[in-house]
Amino acid sequence: MIDDPGTESATDTEPTVAQVGEFEVISRAVADRVQPPSTIVGPGDDAAVVAAPDGRIAASTDMLVHGRHFRLDWSSPVQIGRKAIAQNGADIAAMGARCSGFLVxxxxxxxxxxxxxxxLNEGMWLEAVAAGSAIVGGDVVQSPELVISVTALGDLQGRAPVLRSGARVGDLIAYAGRLGWSAAGLALLLADMDRTGHDAVLDAHRVPVPPYRAGVGAAEAGATSLTDVSDGLLSDLGHIADASNVRMDIDPELLDIPAELRSAATAVGIDSLDWVLTGGEDHALVGTFGDHSAVPAEWTVIGRVEHLGDDRASRVTVDGRVHSGRSGWTSFESE
Amino acid sequence: MIDDPGTESATDTEPTVAQVGEFEVISRAVADRVQPPSTIVGPGDDAAVVAAPDGRIAASTDMLVHGRHFRLDWSSPVQIGRKAIAQNGADIAAMGARCSGFLVxxxxxxxxxxxxxxxLNEGMWLEAVAAGSAIVGGDVVQSPELVISVTALGDLQGRAPVLRSGARVGDLIAYAGRLGWSAAGLALLLADMDRTGHDAVLDAHRVPVPPYRAGVGAAEAGATSLTDVSDGLLSDLGHIADASNVRMDIDPELLDIPAELRSAATAVGIDSLDWVLTGGEDHALVGTFGDHSAVPAEWTVIGRVEHLGDDRASRVTVDGRVHSGRSGWTSFESE
Structure with a gap:
């Protein structure tokens, strides 16, 4: 295990990637790692080979760029590595699948x-293990900016994938995990202020904690649709609404906002509900269930699926109305 | 189909990615693409789902960075897209597997x-189809430099993966595909000279042509080891030598250097054998076979596996001697 090196900057004397070379970086990343039995061929050959016991594999990929998706002066390399894996593992959980391998x-x-x-490699390994899996392969190249690309593989364990297109009018909307915590942490990091007492949301921004097992639990319970909250609750529910041709209506009374968020919102001077509705990067899971008896214990009901009206702009509503704030994060908005 | 836009630079009036947004870029990439039957869930949900009929999946990933692995003033976007898929598909072929899906x-x-x-998306799709597969998922993010990361998935079709570790003393070394063509094209692009008559090697540098089916053919024929030539023949044979604990000896008499390479070498003023031995990026396949009767027609025998001596530095030899030139391309050498 490597100690978390913290967020301090480089010194002139420590070895660089150019000095030790690509193969040494990889060698250090894979040394002493024990692969799970599902890894048939691990790192070191032209490709990894991973078990896909039910004859299918779920696969998702995401790229994180320094300065855009993370900052070395805000997060340690271990935290950034964890985040890179977590956001990809959440996509696998959002299919109702178990993570079975990551390529980086x-x-x-x-x-x-x-x-x-x-x-970075230590953080990626730690989070891959937290997701019940391992890093099975990867690549290191020279690039002008630090960039991490992760592909997550998943095992559906014999179940149908839970798609965005299965929500039906009358279904209950529920989520598992955290909403708004990462946005609260980001707001504190962006503000020039005393951050004492806000460690929980700061940590949540640096390392999301996706509810990996809740995805499998939802699939087992017969969830009708599922996605992960990467861009914001309203934005990601919009994807389910679009794919299912329904309206998703949130009941704000059902959103129990935790003390950590309320305290951070007071400090920054905004309405914490905005973070819950529009904050991304926590990688909560949100989905729909046929009725209350189908909702697993880890999930919280926050609304109901309704008929889509004539106006597609109102496909996601809060207490029947379109939310007036911004709906979520997109990759190419101006900074 | 989009016409190849060529290598000219952008005009001020054409729409940018920021103007149309991430979702429009993705929408244009997936429009009208027909997925093969092995794609159970294609682009548009949290993850793709791909068939893995024999209960295993081969998976490999590689990243390409503008200015390092490709240049928009040397290659068209379509050519760059093809190259990104080809170099990843070659890794799947090098396991003896068939490409079954790409994530980008x-x-x-x-x-x-x-x-x-x-x-780029058109080129990636064209090459994925050429490899017998499709783009099944992807991601678009903002980054200060153009960077493409590809993960290739592969179907072993019930066969054992052909590893780097299986070469045995007495085996024959053989290759399929091209050696040195990409290096020749690169040398011409780097030189300030008339390139008339050298289109074949210039094209080979812009778009490698991996012998995808030769990988499956080698596995069916019982190849004992296999890899793809991404860094250079001597360098990549070194990986087989290391993993198999043997010496790989090339007989230069068996390397039939094509006219295109000899002509380019004369123009640049170097020995074409250097390109064949050390040039990377053609993504030929090289491997070992038990005897001549086991070598498929598409493969050319170029040497023999020998006992490893005391000196690991001589684990790859040419006519019994260590080659005096550079052995291949590495990611972090100075440019």
Missing amino acids: SLGCPADTPVRVTDG | SLGCPADTPVRVTDG
């Missing part, structure tokens, strides 16, 4: 300290 | 013309 590509400048790549 | 992550600056992302 790391692009970094030649002068990146090996301490940073070691930390 | 694209990072690009906000001012990237949609013409460029359309071209």
Whole structure:
């Protein structure tokens, strides 16, 4: 295990990726890692081979770029590595699948300290294990900016994938995990202020905690649709509404806002409900269930699926009305 | 089908990725694409689902960065897209597997013309189809430099994966595909010279042509080891030598250097054998076979597996001697 190197900057004397070379970086990443039995061929050959016992594999990919999706002065390399895996593992959970392997590509400048790549690799491994899986393969290349691309593989364990298109009018909307915590942490990091007492939301921004097992639980319970909240609750419910041709109506009375969020909102001077409705990157799961008896204990009901009206712009509503704030995060809005 | 937009630079009036947005870029990439029957869930949900009929999946990932692995002033977006898929598909072929799906992550600056992302996506789709497969999922994010990350999935069709570790003393070394063509094309692009008459090697540098089916053929024929030539013949044979604990000896008399390479070498003023031995990026396949009767027609025998001596530095030899030139391309050497 490598100690979390913290967020301090590089010194002139520590070894860089260019000095030790690509193969050494990979060698350090895979040393002493024990692969699970589902890894038939692990790192070191042209490709990994992973068990796909039911004859199908779920697969999803996401890219994270320094300065855009993470910052080395806000998060440690271990935290960034965990986040990269978590956001991809959440996509597998959002299909109702179990994570069965991760492949990672790391692009970094030649002068990146090996301490940073070691930390990233350690964080990725730790989160892969937290998701019940392992890093089965990867690549390291030179790049002007630090960039991490992860592909997550998943095992549906014989179940049908839970799609975005299955929500039916009358279904209950429920979520598992956290909503708004990462946005609260980001707001605190962006503000020039004292952050004492807000560690929980700051940590939540640095390392999301997706409810991996809740995805499998929802699938077992017969969830009719499922997605993960990467861009914001309203935005991601919009994807279910679009795919299912329904309206998703949130009852704000059912959103129990935790003390950590209310305290952070007071400090920043905004309405915490905005974070819950529009904050992304917590990678909660949100989906729909046929009735209350079908909703597993880990899930909280927050609304109901309704008929879609004539206006597609109102396909996601809060207490029947379109929310007036921004709906979520997109990749190419101006910064 | 989108026409190849060529290598000219952007105009001020054409729409950019920031103007149309991430979802429109993805929408244009997936429009009118017909997925093969092995794609159970295609693009548009949280994850793709791909058939893995024999209960295993081969998976490999690679990242390409603008200025490092490709240049928009040397290659068209379609060519770059093809190359990104080809180099990943070759890794699947190098396991003796058939490509069964590709996932792509694209990072690009906000001012990237949609013409460029359309071209990249078109090239990736064309090459995925050439490899017998399809693009099953992806991601688009903002990044200061154009970066493409591809994960290739493969179907072993019931066969054992052909590893780097299976070469035995006495086996024959053989290759399929091209050696040195991409290096020749690169040398011509780097030189300030007339390139008339050298289109074949220039094209080979822009778009490698991996012998996808030769990988499956080698596995069916009982190849004892297999890899793809991404860094250079000597360098990649070194990986087989390391994993198998043997020496790989090339007989240069058996390397029949084609006229296109000899002509380019004369123009640049170097020995074409250097390109064949050390040039990467053609994604030929190289492997070992028990005897001549086991070598499929598409493969050319170029040497023999020998006992490893005391000196690991001589684990790959040419006519019994260590080659005096550089052995291959690495990610972090100085440019």
